[in-house]
Amino acid sequence: MKKYILLFVFSILIFACNKDKEVSSTDFKTWSKRHLTTQLKDSLEYGKSYLSIYSQIYSVSEHKTHSLTAMVSMRNTSDTDTIYLLKAEYFDTKGKSVRTYFNKTIFLAPLETTEIIIDEVDKEGGTGSNFIFEWKIPKDSPEPLFEGIMNSTKGQQGLSFSTQSKRIK
Template sequence: MRRYILLLMFVCLTMGCEEEKEISSINPENWLGRRADMSQKDSLLYGKSYLSIYSQIYSLSEHKTHNLTAMVSLRNTSDLDTIYILKAQYFDTHGKKVRNYFDHPIFLAPMETVEIIIDETDVAGGTGSNFIFEWQTPTDAPEPLFEGVMNSTMGQQGLSFTTQSRRIK
C-alpha cells in the first residue's frame, strides 16, 4: 500500500510540474555567431536609436490587457557595407531595464536583417516597452533601421501593427 501511495505522489508531482518555457530570443546562442571584433574599427560613425514596442495593449478598459507577440527587426539598409550593433537594451513601461539581448557587438552584412522575438507570454515590458539600440556604421553608409511588428491572433480575429525607430543620437 505504501508503494502505491509513493507512486501516486510521484505521478502527481511529475504531472504538476510544468517545464519552464525558454523565451526564444534571449538565448545567447542566437547571437554568438554574429560576434564582431571591433578592435580594428576606429573610423566608424556612432548612433543611437529608440524603438517603441508593445508586449501588451489595453482591451476594453484600462484594467484589461491583451498580450502580443513582438518581432523587432534590426535591418542593415546598406547594399555595400557591413554595420555593427553594439547594444540592444529592452526597457519596460516604467523605464526599468528588462534585459540586454547581447553583451558584445554584432554585425549585419549588407541588406541583412536579424530579429528579436518577444514571445506573447513575455509581458515583462508591459504596455509601453521600448528598445535603445547603439550602433556604428562606415562613414558613408546609411543608418540602420529598427522596426517593430506586433501581432496577435485569437480564433478568427487578428491584429497587427508596426512601429519604426527614431534616431536619438
C-alpha cells in the same frame, strides 16, 4: 473506470499548466556567432536609436490587457557596407532594464536582417516597453533600420501593427 479517466485528464491538465515560460525565442548563444573578433575602426560613426514595442495593449478598458508577440527587426539598409550593432537593451513601461540581448559588438552584412522575438507569454515589458540600440556605421553609409511588428491571433480574429525606430544620438 470513470475515476481513472478523470485522474488521467486531471494529470494531463496539471502537466500542461507547468510549462516553463519562454522569455524569448531568440537564443542568446546565437549572438556569439555574430560577435566581432577585431577592433572597430575609429572612423565609424556612432549612433543610438529608440524603438517602441508593445508586448501588451489595453483591451476594453484600462483594467484589461491583451498580450502580443513582438518581432524586433534589425536591418542593415546599406547594399555595400557591413554595419555593427553594439548593444540591444529592452526596457519595461517604467524605464527599467528588463534584459540586454547582446552587449558585445555583432555585425550585419549588406542588406542583412536579424530579429529578436518577444513571445506572447512574456509580459515583462508591459504596455510601454521599448528598446535602445547602439550602433556604428561607415561614414556616408545609410543608418540601420529598427522596426517592431506586433501581432496576436485568437480564433478568427487577428491584430497586427508596426513601429519604426527614431535616432536619438
